[in-house]
Amino acid sequence: MLVLLPYAGALLFSVTDGRLITIGTLPRLVGLSNFEKVVSSTGPEFGLVVAASAVFTLGTLVGSLGLGTLLGLAVTSLRPKLRGPLLALLLVPWIIAGVVVGYTWKLVYDPQIGLANAMLVPLGVGRVAWLLERWPAIAALVVANVWAAYGVVLLVVSSALTNVPQSLILAGQVDGAGTLTIIRRIVLPNIRRAFLLAALVAVVSGLNVFDLIFVMTGGGPTYQTETLALTMYRLTFRRGDIGEGAAVTVMLFCFSLALAIVYVWSWQREARKWR
């Protein structure tokens, strides 16, 4: 009840004409017109927002899964004494609050004093306005979010790697398999379930991000980096249209529910294989 109450509220408001300025009065039912308005919106186009959300989520998925798995493989192949301290260092970004991550990377991308531009100077490249154009801004946001999110993938993958039966790896070695073959044929298939969870966490960390984008670009320049979560915030708290904001919330909820169902279904299918 406690958990579902806010969502029930969002569902209810998504079919009303509720506005912030008339917050004390009972809103009227308007059916699905809020959803229609959101989908047919032109400032910015809904497709632009969905595309930004999709690219951002996909970039986060590929980046954090790739980096997390690579570092997971590298860390678990070290001696146990070295693993702990190294993991602790690599998990530093994961424990930092989203807003702090946002301000850190905003400083890194600053055109005047930023580290990103300072690193380009020795290469003979001029200053880049990282957060002022659509694709450089989305790429910059993806890098910042991968930095913040790959830690959980690393944690999941490295804990799964330690559970891979050593006898299988030794058997592979005896049969003459090289390191790459062992990784591809023995290690990765054995951590498939953990990989599924890590992929899901990466998708969620891409889809969920609000604070990082809000701090770094605020959805700008001119809505070019606005994701669904930011659209919801803008519609509700800047335009004062609670109904339309709630409609975006419901869309996000349906997508998340679909993701959860796919995850549980594939997890159960994997579990059945191992029984």
Next chain:
Amino acid sequence: MEVIPLGPLGRAVRFVALAGGLAFTLVPVLWVASLALRPAGAVTFPVSLLPPSLTLENLRTILFTDLGIGPRPYLNAAFYGISCGVITAIISLMGGYALVRYDLAFGRALLLVFLALNFLPAAARLIPLFLLYVQLGLYDTQLGVPGPRRWHAGSCCRWRCRGCSWSRRSPSSTAGTRSRCRSS
């Protein structure tokens, strides 16, 4: 013992991967720390990773002068963090235990909903919680601060508590439940 045995080339690749990963992870943090520890006026392009000289002047200004923020944000964070932790732990433990102890017909569906809720951005709870807070008079009060975070953490923790309770469930307890034993 190494999980994956590596040859010389594999060790070189591992070294490069770890060095690159550590640089990507730590350089932004160290760079921001170096900005905080360098004297005012020493932040000119291109800003070096290491400060020309170290000073605690910026931290002193922030914490102990009228220009700074003082200790209030840290006290707020402590209040916020501790109250969120305690409230979330209590409610999630109760919810997670109930879900695993009693074989509810809708238990699996409820867990799926909790999982889906955990995937939602915290911003998605803003509208109903904002309206609820305005109605309850909790908006813009210190007492209301832990609430939104608790709502966000609650579903996730309940899912984990359920998983944890399930893995700790002893065979005798399961057998008792199957034999229609009561929890008392």
